[in-house]
Amino acid sequence: MVDKTIDEIIEAIKNSGGIISTIAKRLGVAWCTADKYIQQSEDAKQALADEKEAILDMAEGVLYGSIQEGNTQDAKWLLATKGRKRGFNEKIDVDVNGSLNVVYLDKQDENI
Numbered sequence: 001m002v003d004k005t006i007d008e009i010i011e012a013i014k015n016s017g018g019i020i021s022t023i024a025k026r027l028g029v030a031w032c033t034a035d036k037y038i039q040q041s042e043d044a045k046q047a048l049a050d051e052k053e054a055i056l057d058m059a060e061g062v063l064y065g066s067i068q069e070g071n072t073q074d075a076k077w078l079l080a081t082k083g084r085k086r087g088f089n090e091k092i093d094v095d096v097n098g099s100l101n102v103v104y105l106d107k108q109d110e111n112i
Contacts, residue, residue, distance in 0.1 A: 004029070009037050010047045018052035 012026035024034035079088035
């Protein structure tokens with residue numbers, strides 16, 4: 001087995017979506033070997049983290065585009081996750097006696 005250079009590893013990480021099996025295939029090695037290469041280099045670890053952030057940014061862009069096109073399901077999901085601080089979330093109250101009361105709240109429930 002020939003060790004890969006850091007430049008080869010970082011090049012394999014680019015546009016991989018942060019998927020180790022994709023990186024391994026590009027390097028021509030097993031998944032565990034690709035992971036080992038990455039874990040041995042701070043630069044490779046950072047490149048992988050950057051790639052994972054880039055794919056999340058891309059997914060957010062698609063989500064926002066979908067919402068702009070009027071997709072209410074995507075809008076509800078975004079509000080339930082990123083809109084939690086504005087009250088768009090499912091709240092779970094746990095009684096000290098161990099009983100569980102699940103309350104689903106959204107904007108239309110405010111007057112109940």
